[in-house]
Amino acid sequence: MNISRRRLITTGVAAAAGVAGLAAASRIARQHSLIPPDGCSLYGPGETLTYAAQRLLTRHSLAREFPRSMISSVPFANEIAKPTEEFKRHQAAGFSTWRLTVDGMVAHPTAFSLSDLKTLPTHSQITEVVCEEGWSYVAEWIGTPLANVLHEVGVLPQTRYIVYYASEPYLWGSIDMADALHPQTLLAMGMNDGDLPVKFGGPLRIRVPRQLGYKSLKFLTHITATDTLKRFGKGLGSVDPEYGYSWYAGI
Numbered sequence: 001m002n003i004s005r006r007r008l009i010t011t012g013v014a015a016a017a018g019v020a021g022l023a024a025a026s027r028i029a030r031q032h033s034l035i036p037p038d039g040c041s042l043y044g045p046g047e048t049l050t051y052a053a054q055r056l057l058t059r060h061s062l063a064r065e066f067p068r069s070m071i072s073s074v075p076f077a078n079e080i081a082k083p084t085e086e087f088k089r090h091q092a093a094g095f096s097t098w099r100l101t102v103d104g105m106v107a108h109p110t111a112f113s114l115s116d117l118k119t120l121p122t123h124s125q126i127t128e129v130v131c132e133e134g135w136s137y138v139a140e141w142i143g144t145p146l147a148n149v150l151h152e153v154g155v156l157p158q159t160r161y162i163v164y165y166a167s168e169p170y171l172w173g174s175i176d177m178a179d180a181l182h183p184q185t186l187l188a189m190g191m192n193d194g195d196l197p198v199k200f201g202g203p204l205r206i207r208v209p210r211q212l213g214y215k216s217l218k219f220l221t222h223i224t225a226t227d228t229l230k231r232f233g234k235g236l237g238s239v240d241p242e243y244g245y246s247w248y249a250g251i
């Protein structure tokens with residue numbers, strides 16, 4: 001269903017671009033920020049067309065939300081690397097020492113404790129984690145929209161991407177502002193009936209339900225606002241493209 005819909009949209013944009021002419025199409029794409037950071041050009045990888053189509057046609061769409069009765073009784077926690085010594089120290093302290101640092105293009109760089117984050121307006125959603133390997137599960141996620149935290153720190157208007165890091169030192173990703181400010185993009189601290197369990201990313205996980213599971217990093221430690229991804233890693237927007245997975249993983 002998703003794949004055929006994606007093919008349809010991609011074909012449609014390609015056809016429209018053919019009519020408009022290559023130069024015009026690529027100028028339009030650049031003007032409207034339709035080139036993903038790991039895309040070479042409008043006529044490079046298929047990812048560019050998918051990203052452009054999604055941003056043009058479904059910028060404000062919502063990920064599917066499910067009724068409570070469809071919450072998976074046995075959610076699957078993906079395998080993760082061995083926790084770092086630093087993570088273990090935080091865990092031993094009941095995560096009272098855990099901080100989410102938010103910096104970059106913001107007026108007030110801030111280190112938030114979990115209790116700071118819990119004072120922000122709460123939002124919950126029942127959405128699906130969809131792994132690129134073909135499995136998925138539905139859960140309720142409780143937290144505060146990333147938009148609230150960005151508002152708290154005064155994110156500057158030039159910001160184009162929000163970069164985020166997990167406790168694994170090599171793991172980082174980013175999303176554009178359409179996803180960062182999207183009402184379903186959540187900093188989750190709760191899952192189903194309780195605190196977010198460590199195996200599901202506790203104490204803090206980003207949920208980006210409009211994209212595949214690998215964009216929803218667990219054990220979030222650091223967020224930075226930027227107008228360019230060039231200086232991060234190999235400049236492709238996340239670690240994923242360095243391993244052959246696309247930066248934009250819309251579903």
Ligand SMILES: Nc1nc2c(c(=O)[nH]1)N[C@H]1C(S)=C(S)[C@@H](COP(=O)(O)O)O[C@H]1N2
Binds near residue numbers: 079130201212
């Ligand atoms: N920190 C961290 N976050 C991560 C991962 C990881 O290995 N480490 N795996 C990702 C992948 S590939 C998927 S599909 C989802 C799986 O979420 P789950 O563990 O809740 O099933 O988490 C994502 N977030």
Ligand SMILES: [Mo]
Binds near residue numbers: 132214
């Ligand atoms: Mo995954």
